Amino acid sequence: MNVESKYIWESLPLLLQGMEMTLLISLSGLFGGFIIGLLAGTCRALGGRLSKTISLIFVELIRGTPIMVQVMFIYFALPMALPARIDPITAAIATIVINSGAYIAEITRGAILSINKGFKEASMAMGLSQRGTLWYVIMPLALRRMIPALGNQWIISIKDTSLFIVIGVAELTRQGQEIIAGNFRALEVWTAVALMYLMVTLCLSLLLKQLEKRIHIL
Template sequence: MEHIIKVLPYLLEGIKYTFLITIVGVALGFVIGAFAGLGRLSKSKIIYWLCTTYVEIIRGTPILVQILFIYFGLSDLLGINLDKVTASIIAIAINAGAYIAEIVRGGVQSIDKGQFEAGDSIGLTKRQTMWYIIWPQALKRMIPPLGNQFIISLKDTSLFSAIAVGEVLYQGKAYTAAAFTYFEPYLMVAVFYLAITIPASIILRRVERRLDV
């Protein structure tokens, strides 16, 4: 019980980085994913293959490899020295973006083609049809998988302890190294993640019911 109380300040410090990396990273990932997902629907072969290559490379490699490449590899190759938090945000953004791209692509493709024809019939351009008719409907259908991706990315932040980012797991490991005890600190690390992900899942289900998706 003693270590459960003593580890709390460590984990509370770490949770700030966990939220920062997740929220900023997934927000940037949504922007990347939206462009890549729409690019996967483009009739331009160049845009299609560029976006497809990005999605397949990122989805085909572990996020841990990606963060190590971004933090160490870019520094070695190009002399780009990123701080740990920035590198982690970039890794989450790039990784989440690839999965969000498929969510976006699937969401847009789920809309009946008649909606495109309807936009054309009232004189809207393809871009206007996408923005005013297709995108709002598709976005509604994307909410459940986007929520799941947020939770996945949040848990993925634990891997950034590999480059000593002070998130929840790293702080738990720091405490174990100082106190020479493992069960209670790692139990509390698990409790902290559950305390974040379970409410997020509940909120997501309520949003789904409210939007009837």
């Protein structure tokens, strides 16, 4: 079968729409996941017994189940319990939020625990409270150490959005499938889809490397 580039160019507008949706879902989900992960990770590292237990249960539950099961539960099972309909995009974003949140919680915990105890002791000696030490000394250092891992998590979330084809979200993979249903040019379309994912993830990887060089992590 010959590869005809004209089918790639004809498919490009719809594929770009799909990529826009992919980036929207991954960015929105990662933002929510960052907030949840920051709270859960801080609780795991510095919280009391109850908060540590709750955070641990959340992290292990999400990390121990496939993201496909999570989106199916949110989109199909949860509306039966509420009862309320959840639209596909909301379900997709919510899935990325809880999924990335669990992994970011572990990233946060590791970053906090990696900070030298001398910083905490010095800040306490200068009269800062435990809360002040956490937010003005520990967290800024931890956040800088988290940047590479957060970037990697964004790349993972971008690729995970392809699974939302099962609930009809018009992301990049879904758009590719719809185009193939019309022109039957699977080779050209899937090649274009793969290249678009590759270009986005490579660009993000290069940006992360530049960011790591510019930020001196203590």
